[in-house]
Amino acid sequence: MSQSITITAEDIVKQVKLSLQIPDLIESIVNRKIITDAATEAGITVDNEELQQAADALRLLQKLRGAQETFAWLEKHHLSVDDLEEIAHFTVISQKLMTHLFAEKVEPYFYENQLDYVGVVIYEVVLEDEDLAMELFYSIQEGEMSFYEVAHKYIEDKELRRKGGYRGILSRKDLKSEISAAVFAATPPEVLKPIVTSKGVHLILVEEILQAELNDQLRYQIGSELFGEWIINQIESVSVVTSLG
Incomplete structure (x- = not known):
């Protein structure tokens, strides 16, 4: 005899709580809000070509070779095409914000800390x-x-x-x-x-x-490290209020 089980949004939130995933989830949400707000304040925008490239990179990362596999993946993760576009958009603004904040700081940081990269x-x-x-x-x-x-x-x-x-x-x-x-x-x-x-x-x-060489890969690594430290500092400076019931 088959059984039908209905899963609600409330069930999912409860399971996330019971799985002790709430702190990590909150941190991810705060990160997203901080980056989104900072990108908006910096006047960062995303054009269609950049959005398409980010979406293509995501599909490549997930090994989605065509439309059918992409739609199956979206369904599995309960995502819409708009959600996919939002993921791509956030990826682009994160990269652009990192460049905006730290592109000019990478080289001096490298020379000040060169021994760390040997x-x-x-x-x-x-x-x-x-x-x-x-x-x-x-x-x-x-x-x-x-x-x-x-x-x-x-x-x-x-x-x-x-x-x-x-x-x-x-x-x-x-x-x-x-x-x-x-x-x-x-x-x-x-x-x-x-x-x-x-x-x-x-x-x-x-x-x-x-010996350390400031190539593109190391530039990106240092930029990511500085960006990560910046996000941590931003999190420490904000007050987070949650309302989960």
Whole structure:
């Protein structure tokens, strides 16, 4: 016997409450209002071409290859075509507001904080025994073992072991301060003396240090960081009143 269940807007609000999602939802609403109001005050407008490009980018992001898939996606998320246009519109004004507020501030900020954007390529093995770490360090120094052999033997995580302990390209903020200081003082390629932290004893191969370059990707990253800080400051300066019943 089939059963029909009716879900109301009240049911949805209650479920959001019971799922403990209200704080995140309120924050998103406040963010939207702050950005929308600031864009209006700055006289930011959106033309049809910009709106279309944003909508196309959204469809690409959601892997919607045609009209049929788009309408199915809208139905699944209880959205109308007007809602899709509103999402696209908000995306455009957010980007334009970020540019309006911070385009001229990105370059000076970069040069003032250039060291924060230097990258480093490292390989790492974390051990529990400091004596063992020192023994392995000297074995590598004397050519008795390679760093890869140490990683292959002592790393427990299968995927990390397969990569020889490769951690990728990291910045200073990705590393603990005691590790960061040693890593960025290295002369690559160099295996560092074991470093003890609360997570264990770190045996690190510094393969390469990458000097920061203010390219388009980094410009966008810095602009986004500054914009995010600006939004947080705006939220802290407003009083939010909710009426949910």
